[in-house]
Amino acid sequence: MRSSRAHTIQRMAFSFEVHATAEGGGRRGQLTLPHGVVETPVFMPVGTAASVKAVPQSLLEEIGAGGKGAQIILANTYHLYLRPGHELVRRMGGVHRFMSWERPMLTDSGGFQVFSLSKLRKVTADGVEFRSHLDGSKHFFSPEHSMDVQIALGADIAMVFDECVETPASWERTRESMGLTHAWAQRSKDHFELHKHLVPWSQAAPDVSPGNAASEGKAAFEGKTQSLFGIVQGGMYADLRKESAERLVEMDLPGYAIGGLAVGEPREVTREMIARTLEILPKDRPRYVMGVGYPDEIEEYARMGVDMMDCVLPTRAGRHGLLFAQGEDGSLVRMNIKRREYAEDQGPIDATCGCMVCARYTRAYLRHLFVAGEPLGLTLNSVHNLHFYLATMERLRTELRADPV
Amino acid sequence: MRSSRAHTIQRMAFSFEVHATAEGGGRRGQLTLPHGVVETPVFMPVGTAASVKAVPQSLLEEIGAGGKGAQIILANTYHLYLRPGHELVRRMGGVHRFMSWERPMLTDSGGFQVFSLSKLRKVTADGVEFRSHLDGSKHFFSPEHSMDVQIALGADIAMVFDECVETPASWERTRESMGLTHAWAQRSKDHFELHKHLVPWSQAAPDVSPGNAASEGKAAFEGKTQSLFGIVQGGMYADLRKESAERLVEMDLPGYAIGGLAVGEPREVTREMIARTLEILPKDRPRYVMGVGYPDEIEEYARMGVDMMDCVLPTRAGRHGLLFAQGEDGSLVRMNIKRREYAEDQGPIDATCGCMVCARYTRAYLRHLFVAGEPLGLTLNSVHNLHFYLATMERLRTELRADPV
Numbered sequence: 179m180r181s182s183r184a185h186t187i188q189r190m191a192f193s194f195e196v197h198a199t200a201e202g203g204g205r206r207g208q209l210t211l212p213h214g215v216v217e218t219p220v221f222m223p224v225g226t227a228a229s230v231k232a233v234p235q236s237l238l239e240e241i242g243a244g245g246k247g248a249q250i251i252l253a254n255t256y257h258l259y260l261r262p263g264h265e266l267v268r269r270m271g272g273v274h275r276f277m278s279w280e281r282p283m284l285t286d287s288g289g290f291q292v293f294s295l296s297k298l299r300k301v302t303a304d305g306v307e308f309r310s311h312l313d314g315s316k317h318f319f320s321p322e323h324s325m326d327v328q329i330a331l332g333a334d335i336a337m338v339f340d341e342c343v344e345t346p347a348s349w350e351r352t353r354e355s356m357g358l359t360h361a362w363a364q365r366s367k368d369h370f371e372l373h374k375h376l377v378p379w380s381q382a383a384p385d386v387s388p389g390n391a392a393s394e395g396k397a398a399f400e401g402k403t404q405s406l407f408g409i410v411q412g413g414m415y416a417d418l419r420k421e422s423a424e425r426l427v428e429m430d431l432p433g434y435a436i437g438g439l440a441v442g443e444p445r446e447v448t449r450e451m452i453a454r455t456l457e458i459l460p461k462d463r464p465r466y467v468m469g470v471g472y473p474d475e476i477e478e479y480a481r482m483g484v485d486m487m488d489c490v491l492p493t494r495a496g497r498h499g500l501l502f503a504q505g506e507d508g509s510l511v512r513m514n515i516k517r518r519e520y521a522e523d524q525g526p527i528d529a530t531c532g533c534m535v536c537a538r539y540t541r542a543y544l545r546h547l548f549v550a551g552e553p554l555g556l557t558l559n560s561v562h563n564l565h566f567y568l569a570t571m572e573r574l575r576t577e578l579r580a581d582p583v
Numbered sequence: 584m585r586s587s588r589a590h591t592i593q594r595m596a597f598s599f600e601v602h603a604t605a606e607g608g609g610r611r612g613q614l615t616l617p618h619g620v621v622e623t624p625v626f627m628p629v630g631t632a633a634s635v636k637a638v639p640q641s642l643l644e645e646i647g648a649g650g651k652g653a654q655i656i657l658a659n660t661y662h663l664y665l666r667p668g669h670e671l672v673r674r675m676g677g678v679h680r681f682m683s684w685e686r687p688m689l690t691d692s693g694g695f696q697v698f699s700l701s702k703l704r705k706v707t708a709d710g711v712e713f714r715s716h717l718d719g720s721k722h723f724f725s726p727e728h729s730m731d732v733q734i735a736l737g738a739d740i741a742m743v744f745d746e747c748v749e750t751p752a753s754w755e756r757t758r759e760s761m762g763l764t765h766a767w768a769q770r771s772k773d774h775f776e777l778h779k780h781l782v783p784w785s786q787a788a789p790d791v792s793p794g795n796a797a798s799e800g801k802a803a804f805e806g807k808t809q810s811l812f813g814i815v816q817g818g819m820y821a822d823l824r825k826e827s828a829e830r831l832v833e834m835d836l837p838g839y840a841i842g843g844l845a846v847g848e849p850r851e852v853t854r855e856m857i858a859r860t861l862e863i864l865p866k867d868r869p870r871y872v873m874g875v876g877y878p879d880e881i882e883e884y885a886r887m888g889v890d891m892m893d894c895v896l897p898t899r900a901g902r903h904g905l906l907f908a909q910g911e912d913g914s915l916v917r918m919n920i921k922r923r924e925y926a927e928d929q930g931p932i933d934a935t936c937g938c939m940v941c942a943r944y945t946r947a948y949l950r951h952l953f954v955a956g957e958p959l960g961l962t963l964n965s966v967h968n969l970h971f972y973l974a975t976m977e978r979l980r981t982e983l984r985a986d987p988v
Contacts, residue, residue: 232958262951553637
């Protein structure tokens with residue numbers, strides 16, 4: 179079945195237009211946010227603590243096909259809340275200005291990191307009490323607090339606060355957790371709507387001090403605010419995913435994420451959960467799968483109709499010497515650069531790759547940097563892998579453009 | 584006294600021309616090497632293991648006044664000998680090609696690292712037996728072996744193999760060590776002259792394999808070889824420095840370094856030793872002080888007539904959060920970026936600095952990167968400090984140009 183309708187959602191400071199829907203459900207779109215326009219499907223590099231690890235912003239603006247750079251990046255609410263603190267980031271004018279990244283950004287809600295990193299969590303209907311993974315200090319996150327933190331950070335897109343269930347989890351346990359996630363989503367939305375005018379780059383936000391950098395350039399953002407996306411949970415149960423998606427859609431949010439995947443389940447299950455959820459989500463809203471995946475996975479999910487994805491894999495794998503390349507038959511090659519066979523290999527990582535690393539450096543040199551523990555290796559490996567992800571998405575967007583609308 | 588003579592030395596693949604000699608002895612020059620022209624006085628960033636730590640080559644080509652980048656960098660023979668091995672680097676076409684740096688380079692002799700890093704050294708008239716700081720494996724360096732290793736690496740300038748004496752050392756111990764250094768200098772020169780045609784980028788060098796990258800582009804280097812510089816020792820004794828300089832000058836080398844300084848002695852002593860040595864060294868040869876120093880030191884020594892300097896300080900200090908800036912009165916400011924006072928400082932490191940870091944990032948962000956242990960902090964701090972050093976030299980060259988010749 180080939181659908182050719184164009185779907186559009188337009189709101190203040192947020193619009194999403196789907197240009198084409200291809201066989202299988204893959205679609206091209208354009209997401210307009212306060213800090214710029216994002217062509218979808220899009221992969222978002224992760225800038226955990228307001229830095230895409232080991233990659234200078236100037237290089238991040240140049241990677242990907244055509245040297246256009248990353249269109250949108252992600253930052254982690256949990257990490258920035260703990261260090262340097264969201265109130266400090268607010269006083270610096272928000273996370274864009276703090277890290278000097280004037281393109282779109284997204285913050286997660288902190289829920290996943292509270293679940294995966296912090297110690298001694300105690301979940302109640304009200305929220306989560308936890309201890310910092312950095313110093314053991316005690317903290318409390320509620321939906322309202324997550325919204326306050328994310329508004330202070332001021333990314334273009336914020337996420338509702340959700341609970342992530344451990345895996346595997348029983349149907350009953352998963353359904354119970356999902357109920358909490360839905361209640362928290364509504365509380366997140368209610369609190370966000372009441373306080374979204376406080377985003378640091380909003381004209382309505384009070385200036386911290388006269389002459390503060392945060393007060394400059396606000397005119398460009400007149401009337402604009404962040405957008406809040408919902409998160410579908412439901413573990414590995416198709417019926418719960420369906421129920422969760424239906425409940426979230428009732429809340430009429432501008433975009434929807436599919437959370438709680440890629441936590442150790444088989445890839446067939448990930449695919450099935452995404453497929454079942456996409457059936458329910460409205461076609462005129464961006465659909466975002468959180469925390470996936472390998473390059474062949476992000477391509478597959480984008481062909482199914484996913485518009486946004488993020489993952490630490492390109493940078494984390496790069497720091498561990500795992501590089502992605504394209505095989506002669508078009509298949510994905512995973513190259514462990516520390517292997518002895520590359521010690522005198524004068525070829526680039528990937529002869530078909532157009533990135534600045536493949537244009538300049540040999541496998542032999544990259545292996546040497548890795549083996550010698552040179553910090554430059556972290557940077558070059560991360561730049562190549564990010565380019566590989568962004569170029570994959572660019573190629574896919576071109577293909578989807580070519581499809582008849 | 585103002586000297587206005589122009590001194591010139593011209594040899595195959597090496598020329599040095601001194602354009603002006605200013606009051607105090609400072610002079611502008613131009614050093615022509617196989618891989619390019621170097622304006623002196625020059626500061627050489629240190630690329631220990633074929634990487635200026637944490638700085639991509641593309642940024643290294645853009646730092647400094649006017650975005651001209653580093654003119655020449657240094658690599659360490661000891662480190663590259665141990666890892667990845669000089670024979671591997673030779674097969675890759677030499678260190679320029681291995682690390683993709685097509686501008687001039689210099690290698691030290693390995694003597695200083697054998698002295699400061701390795702374990703269980705045993706010095707004989709023949710050479711030094713030592714154990715690797717990496718894995719404890721046993722190695723032997725003689726003047727002849729240092730030459731073979733440096734010819735395999737193929738930097739534009741190689742250094743004679745010297746012994747570095749511990750500090751403090753008695754006059755007798757220093758003189759004995761100096762004698763060894765002189766004998767080794769002669770042996771270095773003799774061996775170098777016999778084997779310099781084997782440098783990987785020389786047309787005379789045998790190709791490792793047909794079609795090997797090392798065989799490309801050799802025409803540009805027709806008839807050119809490396810240049811071997813001498814090293815003056817003599818510890819902290821003016822009479823020994825004088826004797827050492829005289830002995831080295833008799834060997835008629837194309838350039839002379841002053842070694843064994845900045846090893847813990849007071850700065851007045853460093854200055855005195857440099858001044859006494861410069862009196863002896865010929866005016867038509869480049870004079871190179873090894874391993875110095877703080878920005879105000881390199882400026883001071885350049886004003887005394889030193890043409891070349893290198894130091895790990897800008898990059899090492901940067902990695903430890905120590906940043907250099909210019910105070911309002913022109914004095915040197917040492918800024919410890921991890922201090923709490925910078926946590927919300929929206930200014931750049933140095934408002935008068937033209938580097939890419941000061942143009943884009945705040946002290947608050949750099950402090951955050953350092954405190955959070957983000958690898959990007961290593962890169963940005965190193966780039967700023969290197970720019971500060973290179974801009975200092977550029978300013979000085981402009982001043983010296985303005986002096987009448």
